[in-house]
Amino acid sequence: MLIGEVAQTIDGKGRYIVPAKFRNDLGARFVIARGVDCCLAIYPLAVWQQVVEKLAATSKADPGKRAFSRRLTSSAFEAELDAQYRVVLPPALREYAKLQKDIVTIGATNRLEIWDKDIWHDYISDDDGSDQELAAEFADILL
Numbered sequence: 001m002l003i004g005e006v007a008q009t010i011d012g013k014g015r016y017i018v019p020a021k022f023r024n025d026l027g028a029r030f031v032i033a034r035g036v037d038c039c040l041a042i043y044p045l046a047v048w049q050q051v052v053e054k055l056a057a058t059s060k061a062d063p064g065k066r067a068f069s070r071r072l073t074s075s076a077f078e079a080e081l082d083a084q085y086r087v088v089l090p091p092a093l094r095e096y097a098k099l100q101k102d103i104v105t106i107g108a109t110n111r112l113e114i115w116d117k118d119i120w121h122d123y124i125s126d127d128d129g130s131d132q133e134l135a136a137e138f139a140d141i142l143l
Contacts (some may be wrong), residue, residue, distance in 0.1 A: 001025060003105035007117065009101050014094055015086045018042075019105055022112055023085065032093065033076035035113050037123065040097045041091065048076075089114075124140040 006019040018026060031048040035041035041053060055069045075096070079087045089099065102117035115123070
C-alpha cells in the first residue's frame with residue numbers, strides 16, 4: 001500500500017532516491033511516467049501492466065484518448081534502483097513536472113507521485129470546498 005508523504009531533494013544530476021517507506025511495495029523494477037496535475041508517477045510493474053492493458057482496450061476512435069495514451073506511454077521508462085536506492089529522472093520528465101531541487105513524494109494508493117514542493121503545497125492548500133463534495137461522493141469508501 002503506497003500511502004504517506006516524504007519531503008526530499010533531487011541532486012544536480014537529477015537523481016531521485018526512492019524513500020525507504022515505499023521501497024518494498026514499489027519493488028526493484030518499476031515504471032516512471034508523466035502523471036496528471038504536473039507531477040511524475042511511479043508505478044510498480046504489475047500496476048503499469050494493468051494501466052497499459054486498459055489503455056489498449058480503449059477506443060482508438062476518440063482523439064483525446066489517443067493523445068492521452070501517447071503522452072503517457074511515450075514518456076514512460078522502466079527503471080531500476082542503483083545500490084543507493086536512486087534512479088535518474090530524465091530531463092524531459094523533470095521539466096514536465098517542474099522539478100528543481102525540493103520535491104515531495106506521495107503515496108497515491110497504487111503508485112507514487114513526485115511533485116515539486118511548492119506546486120504540491122499550493123495544490124493541497126487550495127481549499128475551494130471540493131474536498132467536502134468529494135468526501136460525500138466517496139462516503140461509501142471512506143466510512
